[in-house]
Amino acid sequence: MKRGLVLVLAAMAGVTAAWAEGDAERGQSMAALCSACHGPDGVSVNPLWPSLAGQQELYLVNSIKAYRDGVREDVSMQPFVATLTDQDVEDLAAYYASLSPCPDP
Numbered sequence: 443m444k445r446g447l448v449l450v451l452a453a454m455a456g457v458t459a460a461w462a463e464g465d466a467e468r469g470q471s472m473a474a475l476c477s478a479c480h481g482p483d484g485v486s487v488n489p490l491w492p493s494l495a496g497q498q499e500l501y502l503v504n505s506i507k508a509y510r511d512g513v514r515e516d517v518s519m520q521p522f523v524a525t526l527t528d529q530d531v532e533d534l535a536a537y538y539a540s541l542s543p544c545p546d547p
Contacts (some may be wrong), residue, residue: 461528464536465498472530473537475522485544494545502535 446462447451476494494502502505507513510523510531526534 464532464534464539466533466536466540469484469533469535469537472534476534479518484538484541493544494538495541497538499535499539502538503531504532506531 443502477484479488479491480494481519484491505514506523506526507528509516509519523531
């Protein structure tokens with residue numbers, strides 16, 4: 443049992459290292475297109491589009507890659523994410539994760 447736990451923790455550490463390399467500054471420079479729907483600071487004013495500010499980085503990485511790779515389908519997202527590299531995704535995720543989340547109404 444302990445060996446299994448060690449393997450799980452080691453695998454999780456590897457996953458963390460694989461996605462924790464985002465450059466928030468670069469992500470900010472790439473986020474201009476995203477701001478049309480998700481707001482200039484990642485806070486959407488339209489309930490059809492989620493706010494991205496303050497979301498967890500890993501969640502954002504997984505979500506953007508899922509849209510890019512066709513696992514999640516949304517015709518409005520596909521054109522924006524289709525050409526993103528893994529590094530682009532990590533940079534965008536790092537930027538949005540660094541922002542203050544949407545305040546409660």
